Amino acid sequence: MSDFLEVRNLTMRFGGLTAVDSLSFKVEHGSIHGLIGPNGAGKTTTFNMISGFYTPTEGQILLRGEDISGLKMHEVARRGVVRTFQHSTLFAELTVLENALVGTHMPFRPNIFAAIIGWDKEDRRGAEARAREALEFFGLLHLSDERAGDLSHGHQRALGMAVAYASHPDVILLDEPFTGMNPEETKHMMGLMRRLKEDGITILLVEHDMQAIMGLCDTITCMSFGKFLAEGGPTEIRNHPAVIEAYLGGARHVA
Amino acid sequence: MRNLLIFVLGSVALIALPYGLSFSQQEILVFLVINVLLVTSYRLMTLTGEWSLGHVVIMGVGAYASALYTKELGIYVPVSMILGAVTAALLAVLLSFPLFRMKGFYFLIGSFAAGEIIRLIWKRFREPFGGVRGISGIDPMPDFSIGIYQFDFFEPVSYYYFAGFIVIASLWVLWRIEKSPVGLTFHAVHWQDKLAQASGVNLRAYRTLAFAIASGFAGLAGALQAHYVGTVNPNSFDIEVMVFVLTWAIVGGTATFYGPILGCIVLTVLNEIVLREMGLEQARPLIYGAIMILSILFLPDGLESLVQKVTRRKSAPKPEEKAAT
Ligand SMILES: Nc1ncnc2c1ncn2[C@@H]1O[C@H](COP(=O)(O)OP(=O)(O)O)[C@@H](O)[C@H]1O
Numbered sequence: 001m002s003d004f005l006e007v008r009n010l011t012m013r014f015g016g017l018t019a020v021d022s023l024s025f026k027v028e029h030g031s032i033h034g035l036i037g038p039n040g041a042g043k044t045t046t047f048n049m050i051s052g053f054y055t056p057t058e059g060q061i062l063l064r065g066e067d068i069s070g071l072k073m074h075e076v077a078r079r080g081v082v083r084t085f086q087h088s089t090l091f092a093e094l095t096v097l098e099n100a101l102v103g104t105h106m107p108f109r110p111n112i113f114a115a116i117i118g119w120d121k122e123d124r125r126g127a128e129a130r131a132r133e134a135l136e137f138f139g140l141l142h143l144s145d146e147r148a149g150d151l152s153h154g155h156q157r158a159l160g161m162a163v164a165y166a167s168h169p170d171v172i173l174l175d176e177p178f179t180g181m182n183p184e185e186t187k188h189m190m191g192l193m194r195r196l197k198e199d200g201i202t203i204l205l206v207e208h209d210m211q212a213i214m215g216l217c218d219t220i221t222c223m224s225f226g227k228f229l230a231e232g233g234p235t236e237i238r239n240h241p242a243v244i245e246a247y248l249g250g251a252r253h254v255a
Numbered sequence: 256m257r258n259l260l261i262f263v264l265g266s267v268a269l270i271a272l273p274y275g276l277s278f279s280q281q282e283i284l285v286f287l288v289i290n291v292l293l294v295t296s297y298r299l300m301t302l303t304g305e306w307s308l309g310h311v312v313i314m315g316v317g318a319y320a321s322a323l324y325t326k327e328l329g330i331y332v333p334v335s336m337i338l339g340a341v342t343a344a345l346l347a348v349l350l351s352f353p354l355f356r357m358k359g360f361y362f363l364i365g366s367f368a369a370g371e372i373i374r375l376i377w378k379r380f381r382e383p384f385g386g387v388r389g390i391s392g393i394d395p396m397p398d399f400s401i402g403i404y405q406f407d408f409f410e411p412v413s414y415y416y417f418a419g420f421i422v423i424a425s426l427w428v429l430w431r432i433e434k435s436p437v438g439l440t441f442h443a444v445h446w447q448d449k450l451a452q453a454s455g456v457n458l459r460a461y462r463t464l465a466f467a468i469a470s471g472f473a474g475l476a477g478a479l480q481a482h483y484v485g486t487v488n489p490n491s492f493d494i495e496v497m498v499f500v501l502t503w504a505i506v507g508g509t510a511t512f513y514g515p516i517l518g519c520i521v522l523t524v525l526n527e528i529v530l531r532e533m534g535l536e537q538a539r540p541l542i543y544g545a546i547m548i549l550s551i552l553f554l555p556d557g558l559e560s561l562v563q564k565v566t567r568r569k570s571a572p573k574p575e576e577k578a579a580t
């Protein structure tokens with residue numbers, strides 16, 4: 001197992017505020033890696049830097065040894081790192097199937113000339129098959145023709161992941177995927193993530209649901225006020241004094 | 256079978272249409288056909304969410320370019336029309352560099368400014384643009400025969416058939432683009448550009464693509480107009496014309512392909528038949544403004560929403576009103 005994705009001295013400053021302060025960690029290929037920390041710790045900002053949404057103030061992001069910091073989001077995506085967003089960010093006006101079809105943009109790159117002449121039938125069929133496959137995986141196929149904006153909150157979160165999954169990513173960055181899901185849905189979704197891992201997809205996960213984090217992750221990185229705090233397996237992190245401290249006597253959260 | 260029937264009936268109606276009209280009405284019909292292409296190309300641009308105020312000037316770029324290619328270089332008219340369209344598209348690619356640093360309202364103003372600069376250049380340089388008077392004596396489309404029909408371009412009917420054919424072919428291309436994965440990507444860029452980008456979509460490239468295609472077809476519309484009228488000048492592409500295009504698009508509605516076309520046809524008919532008969536032509540900008548405001552207030556989804564209501568009622572006998580959120 002090699003160091004697949006590595007973050008080195010990553011720093012993000014917004015004016016006077018240092019949201020992420022010289023953060024370093026490594027994500028192993030094929031693992032589920034958790035990123036935890038209290039609200040405002042800088043987890044989403046870290047995701048935004050890895051995915052290319054923000055350019056880091058300092059530091060590097062290495063993917064298979066290549067420095068990808070400062071690349072645009074679509075350039076990062078084309079290297080196999082695909083993200084979801086913290087809030088249900090979807091194409092609300094489009095149907096569920098169309099949402100998933102946008103997700104197939106990378107494996108089935110649209111070609112305008114072929115589209116006009118009608119020579120892209122193969123690609124369109126392939127894209128639709130992939131989109132349906134992604135929807136089926138996340139249990140959304142029966143909702144294909146619904147407007148994405150009309151879905152329940154839990155289904156919207158699942159659709160966000162289906163859009164990412166449709167692109168055949170190597171790494172998925174999931175920002176609080178279980179928000180808005182009931183315990184039943186959460187459990188089901190955890191099962192799906194284990195299956196993604198079996199498929200060789202690396203998952204980097206931000207989540208507040210500690211039970212889900214502890215149940216899923218191989219490695220957990222904990223951060224607080226933008227800084228690295230601790231790293232280790234679930235048991236280690238659960239019993240780590242600094243982590244418990246960071247959650248402010250929150251042993252009950254970390255339990 | 257049913258589609259074939261509609262196609263045949265539609266073609267016959269379009270071919271027979273000019274014979275019920277007076278000479279001046281036939282001329283208006285030619286402009287209507289050209290304007291249908293103009294407003295449909297404008298809609299393609301709006302698919303990515305950007306509204307431009309420079310579209311009519313870009314149409315003028317196609318008109319000027321095609322006129323100059325025939326006049327200065329002696330290029331055969333139909334070829335120069337295509338080159339005029341290509342010129343407009345290429346200029347759009349150039350303009351995209353400064354313009355796509357802006358979004359929304361700023362893009363709107365930026366596109367207006369860019370258009371005014373282009374018009375200023377036309378006015379300022381007598382060589383080759385002819386200054387304020389523009390270019391006149393533009394070569395007409397040369398007559399030709401297709402066996403069953405002799406095209407005589409002194410007749411508006413002939414030009415109507417010629418332009419009609421080109422416009423329908425262009426609409427077909429625009430329709431194919433919109434219904435393709437490229438069209439879906441345009442929608443994606445409009446509704447949620449962050450998520451589109453996270454799915455690997457190069458936002459700049461797709462915005463530029465939509466802008467270039469829309470501009471190319473606007474340029475083609477301009478070339479069709481230039482070789483029909485025989486003159487071009489900076490004032491035939493001023494902001495007043497742009498307001499007409501906006502009014503057609505808004506009154507018709509931009510959610511469907513046919514909305515802007517419907518708006519263009521209905522308002523042209525209203526304008527030419529009703530206003531002209533009543534001698535109110537002078538008040539056209541005023542009346543267009545009033546119509547635009549009224550339609551925003553009382554028909555926010557455009558004429559297309561009326562059509563959708565009717566067709567939906569037909570296809571679904573018991574429509575269950577879905578609560579829109
Ligand atoms: N775009 C921004 N501009 C200014 N401050 C920001 C911005 N994004 C995040 N922050 C600040 O950075 C800190 C970390 O935020 P965030 O990464 O969202 O935390 P988390 O996801 O761990 O809850 C917070 O104090 C937040 O207010």
Ligand SMILES: [Mg+2]
Nearest residue numbers: 043044045086
């Ligand atoms: Mg967050």
